[in-house]
Amino acid sequence: GAVVSQHPSRVIxxxxxxxxxxxxxxxxxxxxxxxxxxxxxxxxxLMATSNExxxxxxxxxxEKDKFLINHASLTLSTLTVTSAHPEDSSFYICSAHTxxxxxxxxxxxxxxxxxxxx
Amino acid sequence: xxxTTQPISMDSYEGxxxxxxxxxxxxxxxxxxxxxxxFPSQGPRFIIQGYKxxxxxxxxxxxxxxxxxxxxxxxxxxxLSDTAVYYCLVGPFYGGATxxxxxxxxxxxxxxx
Numbered sequence: 391g392a393v394v395s396q397h398p399s400r401v402i403x404x405x406x407x408x409x410x411x412x413x414x415x416x417x418x419x420x421x422x423x424x425x426x427x428x429x430x431x432x433x434x435x436l437m438a439t440s441n442e443x444x445x446x447x448x449x450x451x452x453e454k455d456k457f458l459i460n461h462a463s464l465t466l467s468t469l470t471v472t473s474a475h476p477e478d479s480s481f482y483i484c485s486a487h488t489x490x491x492x493x494x495x496x497x498x499x500x501x502x503x504x505x506x507x508x
Numbered sequence: 509x510x511x512t513t514q515p516i517s518m519d520s521y522e523g524x525x526x527x528x529x530x531x532x533x534x535x536x537x538x539x540x541x542x543x544x545x546x547f548p549s550q551g552p553r554f555i556i557q558g559y560k561x562x563x564x565x566x567x568x569x570x571x572x573x574x575x576x577x578x579x580x581x582x583x584x585x586x587x588l589s590d591t592a593v594y595y596c597l598v599g600p601f602y603g604g605a606t607x608x609x610x611x612x613x614x615x616x617x618x619x620x621x
Contacts, residue, residue: 396551424608433595434552434611483551487607497542497609499551 393417394486396500403474403507411469411503413440413484419464420486425457428481428502440467440484474507481505512596512612519618526583528615530596533577541572541579544595546614552595556581583617591619 393416403409413423421442426434438459439447446459456478458470471478485499513531520526532541540559544552556563558570558579569582583590593614600607 394551426611433613436608436610439608481549485551485609496554496557497544497552499553502549502551504549 394420394484394498394500396484396503398503399501400504401506403505405475405507406473408470408472409474409505411471411482411484411505413467413469413486413500415465415486415498418486418488420467421464423461423467423484423486424497425459425467425469426483426485428483434483437469440469442467471505474505476507479505479507512598514594514596514612514615516613517616517618519620520586521620522587523585526586526590526617526619528581528583528594528596528617529578530581531578532596532598535576535598536600538600539576539598540600541570541576542597542599542609543568543570543581544597546593546595552611555594586617586619588619588621591617593617 395414395416397412401409423440425437427437428434436449437452440459440461442461442464448454456472458472461467481502481504483499483502485497487497540557542557543555545555546552556565556568556570558572560572560576563570571580593616595611595614597609
């Protein structure tokens, strides 16, 4: 089945630095990818929709200048957390959907990235 | 997107059948119902999807009544490894590659030995 790979799986960074997270669709093309954030014991919160070749669409309350999204190819979207602070520490997850016309639409999720800002 | 309501948590024992019900009173005509499973520190994993009546695959069954205002995920003979959070999502089917998914609270299923 379709696979979405996310890298790195965990990262620790110092306050004020930037961190880049990659999301790749390994065996299908994804013109649209999604980025979520999940705090401990909470549900996934959609942050933004990443669109290949165009600007990302951010959900209300998500700072676009803080969470930079680039979707330069049909298989890669990146999320950069700029000037990270401890409150940005969270589990970040990406997803991409397959759509086979008349068949079911299925969302595939990356393994997630545990970001810890110290 | 239709809002969903699920129990926050459920407990079960190994070998039992577990049924998790999700309410989605505002489901639209073109909405499908999809269930995902999430283990700690992992991304969600697709379990099953349906539109109406009953759907069954190798891991679960999905029961949807005629009015589609609720759905029940049935896990036969659960094991300890089924301990996870289960999310019910409702959204449109066609053009799904660009349709965003909004997650509700999910149900934490704890399976005891």
